[in-house]
Amino acid sequence: SGSSSVVTLLDYGAGNVRSVRNAIRYLGFEIEDVRTPEDILNADRLIFPGVGAFASAMDVLTKTGMAEALCTYIKNDRPFLGICLGLQLLFESSDENGPVNGLGLIPGVVGRFNSSNGFRVPHIGWNALQVAKDSEILDDVGDHHVYFVHSYRAMPSDDNKEWVSSTCNYGDDFVASIRRGNVHAVQFHPEKSGDVGLSVLRRFLNPKSQGTKKSTQGKASKLAKRVIACLDVRANDKGDLVVTKGDQYDVREHTKENEVRNLGKPVELAGQYYKDGADEVSFLNITGFRDFPLGDLPMLQVLRHTSENVFVPLTVGGGIRDFTDANGRYYSSLEVASEYFRSGADKISIGSDAVYAAEEYIKTKVKTGKSSLEQISKVYGNQAVVVSIDPRRVYVKDPNDVQFKTIRVTKPGPNGEEYAWYQCTVNGGREGRPIGAYELAKVVEELGAGEILLNCIDCDGQGKGFDIDLIKLISDAVSIPVIASSGAGAVEHFSEVFMKTNASAALAAGIFHRKEVPIQSVKEHLLKEGIELNQTME
Ligand code: 1PR
The missing domain is CATH 3.40.50.880 (Class I glutamine amidotransferase (GATase) domain)
Structure with missing residues (x-):
């Protein structure tokens, strides 16, 4: 020294x-x-x-x-x-x-x-x-x-x-x-x-490099609502890792070639969103359910490079589960998560594997401590573990028709149904499971989740606003923070979700990628509406 x-x-x-x-x-x-x-x-x-x-x-x-x-x-x-x-x-x-x-x-x-x-x-x-x-x-x-x-x-x-x-x-x-x-x-x-x-x-x-001191009034304040930029990442057919974005989880162009929609490079976009004032950046490795993420070294590379220049929290999800590779080598979900943390993630997010763990727990009523959710939150703390829910709305005529928690919907279904439940899915929305978003949320909180990322397949990429019914249901059901996701299309959608629900954060993807609504406009609007926010330093 x-x-x-x-x-x-x-x-x-x-x-x-x-x-x-x-x-x-x-x-x-x-x-x-x-x-x-x-x-x-x-x-x-x-x-x-x-x-x-x-x-x-x-x-x-x-x-x-x-x-x-x-x-x-x-x-x-x-x-x-x-x-x-x-x-x-x-x-x-x-x-x-x-x-x-x-x-x-x-x-x-x-x-x-x-x-x-x-x-x-x-x-x-x-x-x-x-x-x-x-x-x-x-x-x-x-x-x-x-x-x-x-x-x-x-x-x-x-x-x-x-x-x-x-x-x-x-x-x-x-x-x-x-x-x-x-x-x-x-x-x-x-x-x-x-x-x-x-x-x-x-x-x-560098205590000698004193600038001018800003006055601190010590005004009373509340926890700020967060605006999160989300990057859905996967390899395109050429093998390059790209930021993509689906419509109701379908990420392919509807052209003859049917290629994966490409909205930019993950490290560059994350850096841009940080500069624009994003309070957090999330990466979702959306094919992680079938491709082993530790075989998917580019994603770890993306995290390493992003964390060199982005000084807000980074979350990464996709593929967090136990895995045995082609050579018979076994990797625990904890190893997968640890590799993500070592590469620069502050939080990891679990989708499919949390659904299986919740189903098992509801069936057996026994906490085995063995699920990825329980293991990772025990070692890294529950604040480091997000559960990503990918529900699809299922309308019903009568709430007694299903064993899951239903709500009276604001807008009736296609056949005039006044009720709906929200069915959890796995594998990027490809498979519906016998558990509702409400039941899942309550159980994962108990199993050690520190936060819920609440998507909605029906609203994803539609730009028509968040599913307020769903977000209200879940954010009232748990005492951990809930991130509202899917459907943002205009600045008003952000103020709506914060005024009508108890969501702690709102996440969007498409409008930021397509440069339709910059993060700064979202924040200016929210401030005008009197919502407590983190303002970036001028
Ligand atoms: O199951 O643990 O491997 O995790 C997979 C993760 O990948 C989950 O978090 C799941 O939500 C995500 N995922 C899987 N397939 C897709 C897909 O789109 N085909 N993306 C997918 C999830 C939802 C949000 C999206 C918001 C906002 N996409 O990430 O960013 O809906 O979009 P918008 O503002 O454009 O409406 P596992």
Whole structure:
């Protein structure tokens, strides 16, 4: 060390810190990894992005002697930045699988958010800070939002007042950042908070490069609604990976050649949507159900390249399940997911395999812990696991005609039917299953899903608006965030879904790809309608 462009990173190997690495490199700094406790003591500045569960992190830190070195380093007021769990570990203890003791540098206990008062847990998304005292690294944040994803939080108290530099409100006020001297930590993810987040990292890495300070009014704020750009990706007949888009899941041109519709290159489009202000980007490997994704290295390449320049959350789905390849080598769904995470994904999304797991659970009422959903959420946390539902509307005359949850539809069916249920499908909508979207949503929440991506085959690519009946049904049925998807055709469709349902985010594909409605117009419209949003830095 010694050179001012070097930063020391404490990565104890429990999960994906690729995006933190990418952000540090993007800002022009080199990374030195901590290998021994001495490396901590010798660091010029240290970044500690905590990942995984509190107890296992403490376990590793204690066994390796890093815990003691960290305490010494921090007590000596050396430049430190903890991120997420890297903030929580500084406190006395956590209730996560606990109580478990932390490093004990800051008075207070880390507890779980209370979802009973209508706040969805995990707390996922963009929220605003209330600054409690000067923190320097937050000087560019102003009234902008930053990205959080967590189920546990530390609470401010009289005992830790001298540490807390900002709070955030989500049901109650929790600690969003701490600062004492050269020691900083943030509960949010600066590496996922776009330009504002990069400014936080920049100020920590380069304290002398002070710009002008933005005033922070500390205005009260709610969790922002998210606008997500989705890229359906698959190989075309020439074998190139392209962004495609279907009409009701049919992605082929209706020409003689019947080719796969090609709307652009995945890495380029993702980069463009980030610049345009997308709050998240999702990739769906839509032929993952039949092509093994680890054989599909281009998708991993897409993630690696995208995550070098896109500093908002990335989700990837398609093909997450157990698999045996042609040589008889067995891959668990957890291995597939791990490879996606290592390549830069923040969340993975499971479609078909979650339907099978839910059917099994309804039948047996036994949680085996063996489904991809359960395994991945146990290891990476439920905030990292999205379940993608691909339902198709089925009209019925009488709700008693089916065993599934029906709703009274706003618009009657073709034969005047006043009711419908939403049948789950697998394999990209090709096969209907004996389970409804409502039943599936409730069960996957129980099995460990942290979020639901709610598509609708009937509305997909039609541009006529979201299926409000469906989205209301599901977003009222679960207490995890629901992403509304399928059917956006105009800016008004976004305000409609946020005003009429409890969706936490709205996702669109076609209108962004075809450049009919840019993301910025969607956001301007939503702001005009008074909907809380994350505004990108000017
Ligand atoms: O089953 O775990 O391998 O996951 C497969 C994933 O691929 C699922 O998430 C499934 O939704 C997706 N998928 C499979 N086939 C298709 C297809 O289109 N043929 N795409 C597909 C899903 C829906 C959305 C789309 C929205 C918004 N497409 O991704 O982006 O409907 O579109 P719009 O704004 O243009 O209306 P597994």
